[in-house]
Amino acid sequence: MAVSANLVKELREKTGVGFMECKSALQEANGDLEAAVTILRKRGLASLAKKSGRETKDGFIGTYVHNGKIGVMVEVNCESDFVTRNPDFQELAKELAMHIAASDPRFVCKEDVGEDVLAGEREIFNAQARSTGKPENVLGKIVEGRISKYYSETCLLEQPFVKDPSISVREHIAAHIQKIGENIQVRRFVRYKLGE
């Protein structure tokens, strides 16, 4: 059975498991997402769904400064102090700081985009879509596409990860959740550009 790339992507985001494993699980599950998660779990690959609901009270603050001119600080949360001492976890915090320095996100996640900001963008996208003169029934799709692009440009978790643009930052973090075995969340970040 052919499995859509979007479905594979969704399963990857949900589980943090690699592309091939997700694809094979989805094929085995005839495209049923929940069944595919169960298959991955049975294979010991995905215990993520449970983890990503767990509370993150501890964490590590990562920093990165590029030539003294761009500085980033990011708070990455996990569940236990034990994990905060894990070099892989600390490396993740550092990588995220580097990513933020390079990609300059405005928000952590979609939910952090204010409703007024989103409404403003939607209005602009609407006007742009209308000006194409395309039929009314495709305008909605164009606008939704633009909003999705807006998220992937401005939200850290939706941005293509600088060190591997084939995955999103969310997927990169999900892979660490999988590997480390604890829920991991980016709580906040700040980016200074000299003199801005």
Add this chain to the structure above:
Amino acid sequence: MAVSANLVKELREKTGVGFMECKSALQEANGDLEAAVTILRKRGLASLAKKSGRETKDGFIGTYVHNGKIGVMVEVNCESDFVTRNPDFQELAKELAMHIAASDPRFVCKEDVGEDVLAGEREIFNAQARSTGKPENVLGKIVEGRISKYYSETCLLEQPFVKDPSISVREHIAAHIQKIGENIQVRRFVRYKLGE
């Protein structure tokens, strides 16, 4: 001639020159502050007054993370890119980040304390002073003393420098202005405490 400690302090803040040199210059100038600055200048010690008015367009972003739990980022400005590569200047940025991690200031300088914040504090100090039952003519002095204490607790530049509490952060920076020969200014900082 005896010179008051306050006057020596004022000269030090103005010039960044050491205590003994300031005291001796003030003695020579019979306590005249401006004359003492001139004396220090003639000695090649103080060219500061001019420097501290100059524009700071360049700089360095310093960071410090304490055990992954407290993170600080600070933007320190200077006049030229040349100075940003000076290890003493970079070390100052790092020291200031460490100081902020330890002393948790709320503002860079007095001017950054909002008028509403100050008015609120003043009201509290007034009430506290009144409750002492002291005569009306000393209440004003008590309040001013409390406000001065408030500044030295909450404003980075007025705080005692953690590595040498006998001087303020302002004086520590002034010493670097003197040494490096360029105006230096703290533009902004941010401090993260894990989970706050």
